[in-house]
Amino acid sequence: MGLWILEDRHLSRVPGTSVFSDDPNAAAVSAYDGLDLSKLKHGSGRNSHIVLVPQPSDDPNDPLNWPQWKKHMVFFVLVYGTVICGALGPLVSADLVGIAAELDRSISAIARALGSALVLALAFATVAWSVLSVKIGKRPVFLASTLLMLAGSVISGFTNDYNTLVGSRILQGVGQAVLEFLVGASIADIYFTHERGVPVALWNLALLDGINVTPPISGQVITALGWRWCFRIFAISCGVLFILQVFCMPETTYQRAPIAATSEPLRDAQSTERKSDDDVRVDDGEKRESPTGSVINSSSAIPAKKTYLQELSVWNGVYPDTPSVMTLLWRPVIACFTPVCLWAGLLYGVAITWLVLIATSVAQIFSAPPYSFTPSSIGLTYMSPFIGALLAALLCGPLTDFAARRMSKANQGIFEPEFRLVLVIFYAFFGALGFFGWGLSAQAQDPWIGPVVFFGCINFGITIGCSAAIGYVVDAHRQSADSALGAVIFFKNIFSFIITLFINDWFSARGTLNVFGIVGGVTLFTCLLTIPMYIYGKRARSWIHRTMHFDENETMAIAH
Structure with missing residues (x-):
C-alpha cells in the first residue's frame, strides 16, 4: 500500500498507474506500449524528438495535419x-428582483x-447532442445548437410573457449544451497531446x-437599457x-485506421489512445509492415485535399462503424453507477449547484437595504x-504538478x-x-466588502476542487472518458435543477445564515467522501477497466 x-x-497494472517521468515521450510510451517508437511519426522543428500522440494519418484532410494557423483559427x-456558453447562465441574474416586478411574478418563479x-434543458440536451456528434460529426451539431441559442435569445429579448420566457430559456439551454x-473533444481532435496544455488552460x-x-457588464446594460x-x-x-462557425x-x-491491426499491445491497459487514433503511411495497393511486424493492406489512395468550399459542407x-443510438444513450447511464462517477458527481455537481444558489442570493441580498445596490x-x-477563479485556474x-512530483517520489517513483x-x-x-x-x-449585514470577499473565496475553492475531480474522472475512465464526463455533467445539471426549484422559498423560510450554514456543512461532507475515494481509488479503477469497455468508438475527452 503506497x-x-x-x-x-x-x-x-491498473490503468492510470504509471512511472512518473518528465520525458516528453512518456505519453507515447504509455499509448504505444510494445511498439518501436522510432518508427512512428514525430513532430517537426523543435519538437522533432517528440513522438506524436495520437499518430496522424497521411490524409491532408486529417485535422491533426492541418497547418497551425488553421488549428488556431478553429480554437x-x-x-x-x-x-x-459561460455568459448565458448569469446573463440577467443582477436584475431578478426587477424582472419579477415587471412580469408580476414572484422571485422564485423568475429564478x-x-x-x-x-x-x-442542459441535462437532457447534453445526452442527445453527444449521440448526434458521434453519429454525424461535430460541425452540424455546433451549427444547429448555435441557431437554437440565437432563436431563444431573440425571443427572450422581446417577450413580455412569463411562459414565453420559460420556453425561450429552454431553447437556449438546448443550444448551450453543446458548448x-x-x-474539449474538439480540442483533442485538432491538437496532439503535447500541444494541448495551453489550449486547455485558455479554454x-x-x-x-x-x-x-458577464454580470458586471450586463449590470451596466440593465441599468442603461433594460x-x-x-x-x-x-x-x-x-x-x-x-458566422464564424460556418466559415472558420x-x-x-476524423476516423483513422489502426496503426497495427493485429497488434495486441494496442489493447494494453495503459493505452490512452485507442486503435482509431493511430495509423501508418500506406500507398495505394501497397503492403507494408507496421512497427510491430504486422502487415497492413490499403485498397485506396490517399484522398485529395478538400477545397475551402468542400470544407464548408455541413453534412458529411x-x-x-459507430455504435447504435441506443448504445450511445445507454453509456452515460451505466457510467453514472461507477464509484468514481458517483463521487465526482456529488463533489462537482454540488459545487456547481452552490454557484447557482449564491448567484441567486446575490441579487436578493444586495438589492435590499442596507445595501440597496442598483443592477450595475x-x-x-x-x-x-x-x-478568485482566475487565481485558482x-x-x-x-x-x-507539485503534488504529483512529490508524492510520486515518496511512492518510489510511481504516480497514482x-x-x-x-x-x-x-x-x-x-x-x-x-x-x-x-x-x-450577509445575515449581520456587514459592509459589502465582507460578503464580496467570501464570494471570491468560494469560487477559488470550487475551481480547484472541480478541476481535481474532473481530472480524476478522466484518469479513472481511460476507456470511457466521454461517457463518464457525460454522466457527471448530467448529474450536475439535474441536481442544479432540483435546487433551483425551491431555492428562493428556502431563503424566505430559513434565512441566509441557516441556508449557507447547511451549504457549508454539505460541502465539507462531500469533501470528506474524498478520503475513502483516495484509499480505494486504485481498486475502483481496476473494476472500471475490467467491467466497462466503451473504448472502441469513444473519442478522447479533455476536461477542466
Missing part, C-alpha cells in the same frame, strides 16, 4: 463560443424561469471569464458565432469571484491518479470558509 492507497487484487472560434428551465461538453479561462465577467437588451446583445453575439470551423471529427453523412453595482460584486497546473485528490483540501477549506462567512456576513 501512501495509504490500497493495492488492487486483480490487475498487476479561437471554440473559445469565443465557450465565453458565450425557475431563468435557472431551472435552463439547466433541465458545455463538446469543446478553462474563457469559461471562467464568461461566467464571472434587461431585454442583455438578451438582444447576446443574440447578436450568437449570430457572430454562427470545418468538421474536426453518418459515420460508419450588483454586477460589479462578481469581480471578486472572477479574481493559474494555480491548478503548478499545484497538480489519486494524488490529484489532495487538491480537494483547498476546496474543503476555502469553500467551507466562504459559505460560512457569506452566511454570517
Whole structure:
C-alpha cells in the first residue's frame, strides 16, 4: 500500500498507474506500449524528438495535419463560443428582483424561469447532442445548437410573457449544451497531446471569464437599457458565432485506421489512445509492415485535399462503424453507477449547484437595504469571484504538478491518479470558509466588502476542487472518458435543477445564515467522501477497466 492507497487484487497494472517521468515521450510510451517508437511519426522543428500522440494519418484532410494557423483559427472560434456558453447562465441574474416586478411574478418563479428551465434543458440536451456528434460529426451539431441559442435569445429579448420566457430559456439551454461538453473533444481532435496544455488552460479561462465577467457588464446594460437588451446583445453575439462557425470551423471529427491491426499491445491497459487514433503511411495497393511486424493492406489512395468550399459542407453523412443510438444513450447511464462517477458527481455537481444558489442570493441580498445596490453595482460584486477563479485556474497546473512530483517520489517513483485528490483540501477549506462567512456576513449585514470577499473565496475553492475531480474522472475512465464526463455533467445539471426549484422559498423560510450554514456543512461532507475515494481509488479503477469497455468508438475527452 503506497501512501495509504490500497493495492488492487486483480490487475498487476491498473490503468492510470504509471512511472512518473518528465520525458516528453512518456505519453507515447504509455499509448504505444510494445511498439518501436522510432518508427512512428514525430513532430517537426523543435519538437522533432517528440513522438506524436495520437499518430496522424497521411490524409491532408486529417485535422491533426492541418497547418497551425488553421488549428488556431478553429480554437479561437471554440473559445469565443465557450465565453458565450459561460455568459448565458448569469446573463440577467443582477436584475431578478426587477424582472419579477415587471412580469408580476414572484422571485422564485423568475429564478425557475431563468435557472431551472435552463439547466433541465442542459441535462437532457447534453445526452442527445453527444449521440448526434458521434453519429454525424461535430460541425452540424455546433451549427444547429448555435441557431437554437440565437432563436431563444431573440425571443427572450422581446417577450413580455412569463411562459414565453420559460420556453425561450429552454431553447437556449438546448443550444448551450453543446458548448458545455463538446469543446474539449474538439480540442483533442485538432491538437496532439503535447500541444494541448495551453489550449486547455485558455479554454478553462474563457469559461471562467464568461461566467464571472458577464454580470458586471450586463449590470451596466440593465441599468442603461433594460434587461431585454442583455438578451438582444447576446443574440447578436450568437449570430457572430454562427458566422464564424460556418466559415472558420470545418468538421474536426476524423476516423483513422489502426496503426497495427493485429497488434495486441494496442489493447494494453495503459493505452490512452485507442486503435482509431493511430495509423501508418500506406500507398495505394501497397503492403507494408507496421512497427510491430504486422502487415497492413490499403485498397485506396490517399484522398485529395478538400477545397475551402468542400470544407464548408455541413453534412458529411453518418459515420460508419459507430455504435447504435441506443448504445450511445445507454453509456452515460451505466457510467453514472461507477464509484468514481458517483463521487465526482456529488463533489462537482454540488459545487456547481452552490454557484447557482449564491448567484441567486446575490441579487436578493444586495438589492435590499442596507445595501440597496442598483443592477450595475450588483454586477460589479462578481469581480471578486472572477479574481478568485482566475487565481485558482493559474494555480491548478503548478499545484497538480507539485503534488504529483512529490508524492510520486515518496511512492518510489510511481504516480497514482489519486494524488490529484489532495487538491480537494483547498476546496474543503476555502469553500467551507466562504459559505460560512457569506452566511454570517450577509445575515449581520456587514459592509459589502465582507460578503464580496467570501464570494471570491468560494469560487477559488470550487475551481480547484472541480478541476481535481474532473481530472480524476478522466484518469479513472481511460476507456470511457466521454461517457463518464457525460454522466457527471448530467448529474450536475439535474441536481442544479432540483435546487433551483425551491431555492428562493428556502431563503424566505430559513434565512441566509441557516441556508449557507447547511451549504457549508454539505460541502465539507462531500469533501470528506474524498478520503475513502483516495484509499480505494486504485481498486475502483481496476473494476472500471475490467467491467466497462466503451473504448472502441469513444473519442478522447479533455476536461477542466
